[in-house]
Amino acid sequence: MLDRWIIRHWLMFSTTILTLAAGWVWVSQPAILPSSVPKSAPQQGFAAPEFRLNTFAGQPVDLAGLKGKVVLVNFWASWCQPCRAEMQAIQNTYADYHDQGLVVLAVNTTYQDDLNRAAQFAQSEGLTFPFLTDPDGSAARLYQVRAMPTSFFIDRQGKIVRVVIGGPMPEALIRTQIEAMLKEVR
Amino acid sequence: MLPILNIGPLAIQTAGLILLAGLWMGLSLAEKKYPKFAVQPAAVNNLVFIGLVAMLIGGRIAFAMANLSAFIKSPGSLISLNPSLWDLPGGVLIGLTVSAGYAYRHNVPFWSLLDALTPGLAVLLIAAGLANLASGNAYGAPAHLPWSIYLWGDWRHPSQVYETLAAALILFLKVLFPLSRNTRKPESVPAGLFFLEFGAWSAAALVFLGAFRADETLIAGQLRAVQVGAWIILSACLFLLGRRKKQAAAQVGS
Numbered sequence: 421m422l423d424r425w426i427i428r429h430w431l432m433f434s435t436t437i438l439t440l441a442a443g444w445v446w447v448s449q450p451a452i453l454p455s456s457v458p459k460s461a462p463q464q465g466f467a468a469p470e471f472r473l474n475t476f477a478g479q480p481v482d483l484a485g486l487k488g489k490v491v492l493v494n495f496w497a498s499w500c501q502p503c504r505a506e507m508q509a510i511q512n513t514y515a516d517y518h519d520q521g522l523v524v525l526a527v528n529t530t531y532q533d534d535l536n537r538a539a540q541f542a543q544s545e546g547l548t549f550p551f552l553t554d555p556d557g558s559a560a561r562l563y564q565v566r567a568m569p570t571s572f573f574i575d576r577q578g579k580i581v582r583v584v585i586g587g588p589m590p591e592a593l594i595r596t597q598i599e600a601m602l603k604e605v606r
Numbered sequence: 607m608l609p610i611l612n613i614g615p616l617a618i619q620t621a622g623l624i625l626l627a628g629l630w631m632g633l634s635l636a637e638k639k640y641p642k643f644a645v646q647p648a649a650v651n652n653l654v655f656i657g658l659v660a661m662l663i664g665g666r667i668a669f670a671m672a673n674l675s676a677f678i679k680s681p682g683s684l685i686s687l688n689p690s691l692w693d694l695p696g697g698v699l700i701g702l703t704v705s706a707g708y709a710y711r712h713n714v715p716f717w718s719l720l721d722a723l724t725p726g727l728a729v730l731l732i733a734a735g736l737a738n739l740a741s742g743n744a745y746g747a748p749a750h751l752p753w754s755i756y757l758w759g760d761w762r763h764p765s766q767v768y769e770t771l772a773a774a775l776i777l778f779l780k781v782l783f784p785l786s787r788n789t790r791k792p793e794s795v796p797a798g799l800f801f802l803e804f805g806a807w808s809a810a811a812l813v814f815l816g817a818f819r820a821d822e823t824l825i826a827g828q829l830r831a832v833q834v835g836a837w838i839i840l841s842a843c844l845f846l847l848g849r850r851k852k853q854a855a856a857q858v859g860s
Contacts, residue, residue: 448817567617592683
């Protein structure tokens with residue numbers, strides 16, 4: 421009985437449903453304040469959590485000071501085969517785009533690695549981007565690193581635009597992401 | 607949230623694993639229910655297999671075409687196993703086109719085919735909700751409720767749980783329950799209604815629950831893309847449902 425009535429008045433029935441649904445979409449718009457800044461979290465769409473670590477040579481590097489640059493933060497360890505395998509692809513991309521504002525920070529998870537072995541690997545492979553040490557694992561905890569390697573692509577505003585867990589990352593993936601971020605208006 | 611499952615030296619992405627399990631369980635359930643629809647099981651299985659392969663390869667080709675310069679510098683990436691080098695819309699479009707071509711060539715009835723695949727789609731939607739819960743994607747808007755979850759630095763609506771529960775409810779009430787009736791015969795219900803009703807309920811659920819999400823892409827000012835997309839699907843399903851129901855009523859009348 422009800423089914424027959426609905427079929428007979430289908431236009432009215434479906435228009436009512438669609439109007440209610442459209443009304444819900446309209447009233448449930450997210451409230452966004454123009455000044456709102458995304459909180460920091462190791463997830464796409466959030467501000468990249470800030471850290472200050474030393475390079476292998478002992479020079480401090482502050483992530484907060486790199487605003488305006490495109491940053492690739494790569495957590496790695498020398499015993500991790502996929503980490504080692506993707507380093508040359510990162511190096512090739514870094515060589516091509518460093519002049520345009522790309523910064524690569526290779527954060528060695530020193531708390532679970534041998535620093536000498538890591539430094540030897542970087543040198544033998546001819547990797548020219550900065551290598552940082554994370555002796556107490558504070559940066560890895562901040563970025564909730566659960567697998568090696570894990571990479572965070574951070575745009576000029578300091579926002580994470582992509583997280584890649586696992587590896588090795590293909591060179592085309594790194595290039596595609598970096599090129600897209602570099603094209604973004606400052 | 608459990609994005610990575612560490613098993614010995616292996617680090618498995620939990621979301622991907624859940625989606626694969628969902629695909630397998632969905633196809634198994636659909637296969638069991640094929641006799642309820644006017645389809646040839648072998649033809650549907652072949653179509654699904656060919657469609658999935660086309661979607662995988664097509665997604666990679668679409669991604670490479672859109673980022674040609676990167677692939678010219680690194681052609682080896684074309685055969686990389688990394689799923690990040692994949693274009694979802696392109697893959698789905700190519701998968702659907704190849705499937706449609708197969709269905710046309712082998713005379714697989716369109717509406718009956720969609721009906722037969724509906725149980726699988728219903729299970730896949732549950733898997734998608736669980737995969738989002740595992741990865742922390744599609745996270746909810748900040749809210750302090752007794753059932754809020756702490757995620758990405760805030761207490762939030764467990765939007766992934768809402769969507770999983772809604773998908774489970776639709777599976778039981780709109781898919782399994784109607785199919786459990788012994789009286790249901792392929793010829794007793796007009797083809798397409800089963801799929802379209804499922805589509806309308808799922809889209810309506812997403813229109814409603816999308817409001818509790820926070821990760822959304824916004825379009826036309828401040829409207830959530832997921833809600834607008836779901837509203838369009840709901841409109842299409844209601845329009846087609848009206849036509850199919852009227853056609854069926856006219857056939858009964860004549």
